[in-house]
Every structure is written in C-alpha cells, then in structure tokens.
Amino acid sequence: MNLLLIFIGAAIVNNFVLSYFLGLCPFLGVSTDLKKATGMGFAVIFVMLISSAVTWLIYYKILLPFNLVYLQYVAFILVIASLVQFVEMFLKKFVPPLYRGLGIYLPLITTNCAILGMTLFMVIRKYNFVESVVFSLGAGSGFLLALLIMSGIRERINTSDIPRPFRGAGITFITAGCLALIFMGFAGILR
Amino acid sequence: MKNNFKEFVKGFFEQNPILVFLLGLCPTLAVTTNAINALTMGLSVIFVLFFSNLIISLIRKMVPNQVRIASFIVVIATFVTIVDIFLKANFPSLSKALGPFIPLIVVNCIILGRAEAFASRNSVFLSILDALGMGLGFTITLIIMGGIREVLAFGTFFNVKVTPDFMPKFLVMILPPGAFFTLGILVGIKNAVSMRKK
Numbered sequence: 324m325n326l327l328l329i330f331i332g333a334a335i336v337n338n339f340v341l342s343y344f345l346g347l348c349p350f351l352g353v354s355t356d357l358k359k360a361t362g363m364g365f366a367v368i369f370v371m372l373i374s375s376a377v378t379w380l381i382y383y384k385i386l387l388p389f390n391l392v393y394l395q396y397v398a399f400i401l402v403i404a405s406l407v408q409f410v411e412m413f414l415k416k417f418v419p420p421l422y423r424g425l426g427i428y429l430p431l432i433t434t435n436c437a438i439l440g441m442t443l444f445m446v447i448r449k450y451n452f453v454e455s456v457v458f459s460l461g462a463g464s465g466f467l468l469a470l471l472i473m474s475g476i477r478e479r480i481n482t483s484d485i486p487r488p489f490r491g492a493g494i495t496f497i498t499a500g501c502l503a504l505i506f507m508g509f510a511g512i513l514r
Numbered sequence: 515m516k517n518n519f520k521e522f523v524k525g526f527f528e529q530n531p532i533l534v535f536l537l538g539l540c541p542t543l544a545v546t547t548n549a550i551n552a553l554t555m556g557l558s559v560i561f562v563l564f565f566s567n568l569i570i571s572l573i574r575k576m577v578p579n580q581v582r583i584a585s586f587i588v589v590i591a592t593f594v595t596i597v598d599i600f601l602k603a604n605f606p607s608l609s610k611a612l613g614p615f616i617p618l619i620v621v622n623c624i625i626l627g628r629a630e631a632f633a634s635r636n637s638v639f640l641s642i643l644d645a646l647g648m649g650l651g652f653t654i655t656l657i658i659m660g661g662i663r664e665v666l667a668f669g670t671f672f673n674v675k676v677t678p679d680f681m682p683k684f685l686v687m688i689l690p691p692g693a694f695f696t697l698g699i700l701v702g703i704k705n706a707v708s709m710r711k712k
Binding site: 347433440444497499504507 | 537539584587591592594598617686689691697699701
C-alpha cells in the first residue's frame with residue numbers, strides 16, 4: 324500500500340515536471356512531436372530505474388559507512404554520467420533496434436535534472452531500497468505522462484493562430500501552467 | 515575595451531540565459547516563490563559560474579576533448595558542494611527552503627553551457643567577464659520573477675508590504691502554475707520588445 328502511494332505520489336500528484344520543475348529542458352525540447360516524446364520518456368524511465376538502484380547502494384553502502392557524504396553530488400553525477408554511457412554501449416551491442424529508437428536522447432539524459440533530482444529526493448526522504456526503485460519508476464512514468472500530454476497539445480498549437488511574441492516558448496510555458504493547474508487537482512488523492 | 519564591455523552586458527538582455535536560451539529553467543521556476551529565495555539562488559549561481567569558468571578556462575588546454583564534459587561536471591560539482599555546505603552552516607533556514615535545488619545547480623544547463631560554449635574556448639579574463647554577465651542576467655531575471663510572484667501572492671517584496679489592503683491575493687502565483695504563467699508572459703514581453711527594436 325505504501326509502495327503504491329509512493330508510485331502515485333511521484334507519477335501524478337507531485338509530477339516531476341509540472342510540480343517540481345525537474346527535467347524541463349527535454350520537456351520543452353522534445354515535446355514537439357509524439358514519437359520523439361515517447362522515445363525520450365522511455366529512455367528516462369530506463370536510466371532512472373538503474374540509477375536509483377546504483378546510487379542507493381553507493382550512498383548507503385559506501386558513502387555513509389566511510390563518512391564521505393560530502394562527496395555525494397560528485398559521486399552521484401559521475402555515476403549517472405557513466406551509467407548513461409554504459410547503457411548506451413550495452414544497447415548498441417545487444418539490443419540495436421532499441422538503441423536506434425532512442426537515438427540521440429540517451430546521451431542527453433546525463434544533463435536531465437530529473438535524474439539527479441530523483442536521487443537527491445531519495446536520500447532526503449530516506450527511502451529504503453525497494454521504495455527507491457518504486458519511486459524512480461513513478462517519477463519516470465510521470466515524466467513520460469507529462470511529455471505525452473504536452474506533445475499532443477503542441478501538435479494542435481502548431482496549427483493555431485498565436486500572437487507573434489508568444490509563439491514557441493511563451494505559449495508552451497502558459498500551456499504548461501494550465502497543465503500544472505489541472506494536475507493540482509490530483510492533490511486530494513494522497514490525503 | 516568596448517568588446518570586453520559587450521561580453522559583460524550581453525547576458526542582461528540580448529542573450530539573457532533564461533528568456534532567450536531557456537537555460538536553467540528548473541531553479542528559475544522552482545525557487546522564485548519570493549524575492550529572497552531568488553536572490554540566494556542567483557548569488558549561488560554567480561559564485562559557481564565564476565569559479566567554474568575560471569578553472570575551466572585555465573585547464574582548457576590540458577583536458578582531452580573526449581572527457582571534457584565529465585571533467586567540467588566534476589569541477590562544477592565541487593563548487594556546488596562548497597556553496598551547499600556554506601549555506602547549510604550559515605543560513606540553515608534558507609538552505610532548507612531551497613532544498614535539493616542548490617545541489618541541482620550541478621546540472622544547471624547555464625553553467626555547463628557557458629563552460630562548453632565559452633570558457634573552454636576563450637581566455638581567462640573574457641571567461642570571467644562572461645560568467646559575471648551571464649550570472650547577473652540570470653539573477654536579475656530571477657528577482658523579477660520572484661518579485662512579481664511575491665507581490666501578487668502575498669502583497670510583499672523582500673518581506674516588506676507594498677500593496678494596499680484592498681488588493682486581492684492571488685495564491686496561485688506561488689504555486690507551480692503561477693511560475694509557468696509568469697515565465698511565459700515574461701518571454702512574450704521580451705520577444706515583443708526585441709521585435710519592436712528591429
């Protein structure tokens with residue numbers, strides 16, 4: 324039950340994109356069409372899942388026992404960067420169709436703040452190993468959900484008449500604002 | 515001299531990192547619930563940007579091309595850790611309010627972006643000017659956003675009351691949707707002004 328709450332909390336109620344503003348760069352960059360958005364979304368879920376497990380082990384089994392917590396940020400970002408690199412090489416060698424499908428989105432994930440943000444929240448909220456993995460799955464799914472909704476809306480926006488200064492980024496932010504307002508409606512689920 | 519000045523002021527408006535390049539959006543939206551948080555975030559970013567640009571332009575000839583991104587991130591993460599520990603020790607309440615968004619400066623695209631696009635190609639002096647200019651442009655935009663949201667939501671600016679009593683308080687402005695609306699409208703205004711200039 325607790326695990327379900329963590330999942331729903333991360334995916335819908337406190338959606339990473341719309342309420343923590345994490346992962347906004349790819350959110351704006353690849354939400355232009357549905358196909359790209361799907362690729363990016365799944366790549367993020369994948370990397371989040373692995374990095375939550377690995378960073379949890381590093382934090383609780385290495386950094387904490389050896390009193391090295393001040394190295395947390397350096398360690399986490401290095402783990403994420405090398406993990407992304409590793410996943411890329413692995414997929415290229417063993418699952419080429421998936422590799423081609425994800426394409427350039429894999430390397431971009433290193434600088435996606437949603438991943439580092441997720442690992443930091445995991446430490447701040449003191450989740451245990453299973454909770455962390457479920458949390459990362461929820462966060463990734465929430466990212467995919469927001470990305471899909473947004474790209475669907477943006478395909479419509481492209482064909483409508485927007486005042487010139489607001490074309491592009493301006494209208495996208497305002498749309499995201501409306502989405503965030505809608506997602507706030509889910510806040511009741513957790514209480 | 516004129517050229518140096520140009521490197522310094524370009525971040526204020528013409529190449530504003532937030533409004534034009536849409537860089538560093540997570541902290542921009544997340545911490546601008548009031549002007550003080552915005553100022554703290556801005557100063558932290560200036561500090562990290564200044565030292566990372568300085569170090570990176572010093573070591574740019576020594577770092578092999580293939581590992582440059584990883585090396586830049588380690589440099590940046592080091593200075594972010596310094597800021598984080600400093601804030602925790604001296605301003606615990608501010609540090610708590612900003613939460614994970616201080617460590618998230620590590621992946622703030624402004625810093626890596628400036629390292630990659632500017633500091634790894636230019637002299638130390640120009641890189642410092644670039645860092646200060648971009649950092650100030652970032653900070654000014656943050657304070658404008660934080661100010662707008664604080665005034666509309668609480669009727670205060672830097673915790674000083676500024677609006678008359680009959681003015682309604684729009685609480686939605688400090689919630690996530692308010693952040694998106696404010697930024698969207700600011701981007702629109704910036705574009706409108708730029709278009710008129712041409």
